[in-house]
Amino acid sequence: MDRIICLTEESVETLYLLGKESLIVGVSEYVERPVEATLLPKVTQFIRSDVEEIIKLRPTLVLGFSDIQKDIARELIGRGLNVFVTNQRSLSEILSYIHMLGRLVGEQTRAIALTNDFQHRIETIKTKVAKLPRRPRVYFEEWDHPRLSGITWVSELIEICGGENIFSDRVGSMAKDRAVTDEMIRQRAPEIIFGCWCGKPVKIEKIMAREFYDTIPAVQNKFIWELSPAIFLQPGPALFLDGLDQMFSIIEKVALDECEIVTKI
Numbered sequence: 334m335d336r337i338i339c340l341t342e343e344s345v346e347t348l349y350l351l352g353k354e355s356l357i358v359g360v361s362e363y364v365e366r367p368v369e370a371t372l373l374p375k376v377t378q379f380i381r382s383d384v385e386e387i388i389k390l391r392p393t394l395v396l397g398f399s400d401i402q403k404d405i406a407r408e409l410i411g412r413g414l415n416v417f418v419t420n421q422r423s424l425s426e427i428l429s430y431i432h433m434l435g436r437l438v439g440e441q442t443r444a445i446a447l448t449n450d451f452q453h454r455i456e457t458i459k460t461k462v463a464k465l466p467r468r469p470r471v472y473f474e475e476w477d478h479p480r481l482s483g484i485t486w487v488s489e490l491i492e493i494c495g496g497e498n499i500f501s502d503r504v505g506s507m508a509k510d511r512a513v514t515d516e517m518i519r520q521r522a523p524e525i526i527f528g529c530w531c532g533k534p535v536k537i538e539k540i541m542a543r544e545f546y547d548t549i550p551a552v553q554n555k556f557i558w559e560l561s562p563a564i565f566l567q568p569g570p571a572l573f574l575d576g577l578d579q580m581f582s583i584i585e586k587v588a589l590d591e592c593e594i595v596t597k598i
Contacts, residue, residue, distance in 0.1 A: 334437060335356060336356065336358045336390065337356045338387055339357060340361060340377045340379075340395065340405065341567065342366065342567045343398065343569025343571070345357060346567075349367050351435055351440040351443050352440065357370070358392060359374045359375070359387060360374070363378065363379065363532075365563040382405045388412060394417060395415065396417055397416060397418040398419055398568065399418070399419075406418050422485045422506050423489060424572070427569060435447075455493055461585070462495035467588055469496055469584055470550075471491050471496035471525045472523035472551065474540075475566065476531065477540075481512060481513070482504070482511045482513050483527075483529075484504055486568055486572060487529075488500075490576055495581060495585060500513055500517075515543060515544070518546075518549065519545055519546070519549055524554070525587055526549075526557045526558070527557075527580075528558070529562055535559035540557055
């Protein structure tokens with residue numbers, strides 16, 4: 334496999350970390366990590382791809398993610414291309430994905446070393462969390478209209494970093510499985526709100542202005558943060574490289590009553 338097109342971002346970052354960035358000939362318009370990848374030819378969005386441009390690039394392998402890309406995959410397969418689509422939803426499945434991709438490009442040893450490092454980062458955070466006096470309640474909002482809570486890997490990340498995901502019972506892979514209402518959010522009274530809207534900036538002031546949100550501890554204390562979708566909404570290395578530390582740093586401050594401001598990271 335010497336010419337790879339990546340339909341989503343996590344495969345791009347993984348290939349760079351495996352030292353196989355030279356194989357990539359096309360990427361998503363949304364790619365941000367690493368910054369060098371933004372210079373590569375853009376041939377796809379998440380739900381739409383320029384099939385003719387992909388054909389012109391003569392890929393020997395196309396990498397995709399999730400059932401949402403099934404129609405793109407079907408069309409590319411119908412045009413005679415090799416397509417590998419995965420559906421990783423949990424942190425353990427993401428680590429397995431890195432192993433699989435490592436095998437595909439002949440870097441299995443490097444992939445094992447990479448995932449071992451990620452596991453070590455998790456254990457380091459867990460050690461720090463064990464010293465916290467309490468677990469703050471967390472609401473992670475992936476989308477605002479309709480309100481969507483975080484997917485499985487986000488819920489796991491919250492728990493690893495010392496928080497209690499108020500919607501740990503609503504972490505399904507389909508958007509409808511994660512739909513929540515303002516009443517549900519108010520009833521579960523989050524102490525922290527993370528806004529991470531896919532494809533657009535979070536409007537913290539609009540969250541604070543929602544009807545009856547003034548009864549929510551996170552709003553009363555202005556403990557609302559915007560998180561980067563490039564880190565938290567892609568099932569890949571970014572979660573371990575940056576997501577763990579960023580999320581823990583916030584939850585730790587709230588748990589220790591050392592947090593004072595609304596911020597953005």
